[in-house]
Amino acid sequence: MNILLLGYGKTNKFLKRHFKNDNVVVITDDDYQKLLNSNIVFDFAFCSPGVRPDSLIYRLGKICSITFTNELSYAINLLPQKTKIIAVTGSNGKTTTVSEIAYFLRKNNRSTVLCGNVGNPLINLIDAKKQVDFVVIEISSFQAELINIKRKFDCLIYTSLTENHSDKYLSYDEYKLAKKRLSYFANNVLVTPDVNRQLKIENANIIKEADKELIEKYGLHNAINFALTQKCLNLFSFNMNKEQLYNFVFPKYRQEIIFKSEDLIIINDSKSTTGESTNACLKRFSDYFEIAILGGKIKSNFKIVKNKKTIFIAYGKDSGNFSKLCQIDYCFKRLKEAIDKSFELLKYIKGKKALLFSPGGSSLEFKNYVERGRYFELMVNNHE
DSSP states (O other): OEEEEESOSHHHHHHHHHTTTSEEEEEOGGGHHHHHTOOOOEEEEEEOTTSOTTSHHHHHHHHTEEEEEOHHHHHHTTSOTTSEEEEEEOSSSHHHHHHHHHHHHHHTTOOEEEEESSSSOHHHHHHHTOOOSEEEEEOOHHHHHTOOOSSOBSEEEEOOOOOOOTTTSSSHHHHHHHHHGGGGGBSOEEEOHHHHHHHOOTTOEEOOOOOHHHHHHHOHHHHHHHHHHHHHHHHTTOOOOHHHHHTOOOOTTSSEEEEEOSSEEEEEOTTOOSHHHHHHHHHHTTTSEEEEEEESBOOTTOOOOOOTTEEEEEESTTHHHHHHHSOOSEEESSHHHHHHHHHHHHTTOOSSEEEEEEEESBOTTSSSHHHHHHHHHHHHHHHO
């Protein structure tokens, strides 16, 4: 077969190994001319999630291939029928929710693999010829656009829905359509009331309440994720054991408590890339006097709520734009300077106080949110 790989990110690297006995051509934005000059009609063209739909290689790939798809769709179609598929999408909370579901399934002695935006690409499981009871998939809007599968998800979960990726979609309505199309491939759909209001998915199961005890302990955002997880587990006749729940370790850099004393708590929420996720962090720790560090590439729809017990510090190349959209108290060029100022201010604040690193913007000065989170943790350790 003739195989075209558009982009060479993680998923397509695994696909190249999968098709090692076929004619594989890899095209990136820099060498689109090679595709223009090609006389090959490709059996499959696989598009990486990072390739923009308005890019030249995306358009050319569709023209010169019989089947234009992505790794996820192709691999799902190769799964054994007895393997249950749980898919999770949304603007925020996807990784935490898939991690929770996998955790509780394993506690119920069910072999489970995490894939999609977390773990290894699903094609890796296919190549390993390993059969599992459950596959739990985190799906982005970019992956959703090309989903075209022969079987349906046993369960599809929408965690939240807010304006996102405005640089890649013409409008918020287009972004919502990309998310909604996943529901056409699902037997059971779980949504929050807000998602249901926006997407109006027929016959969706609406999660109306979150556990009050979990709201108090983990915040509303995380309690809703647990409620979605519980409902999902119930579909397969499993329960969420409270004792096991309290032993669940949240994925790193998501409202992660990295220091706690009687009067100070420090939170590493580097994964926060939207105003919604920053607001969730601020709300969870609103009982404290909060110093919140914001930064990264801000999105045009960025909105956060500031109360009287909050100091906002912005850092980086886009700090000026943060100042235009919210009440910033201090601006710095570098994250280190913002952290240093935070510790200086903490000395003068009496009572319970919280230092929140919940940037609200994409990484920008850092390779990704993981590198950004590690840097924050290192700087905090230097101060301690």
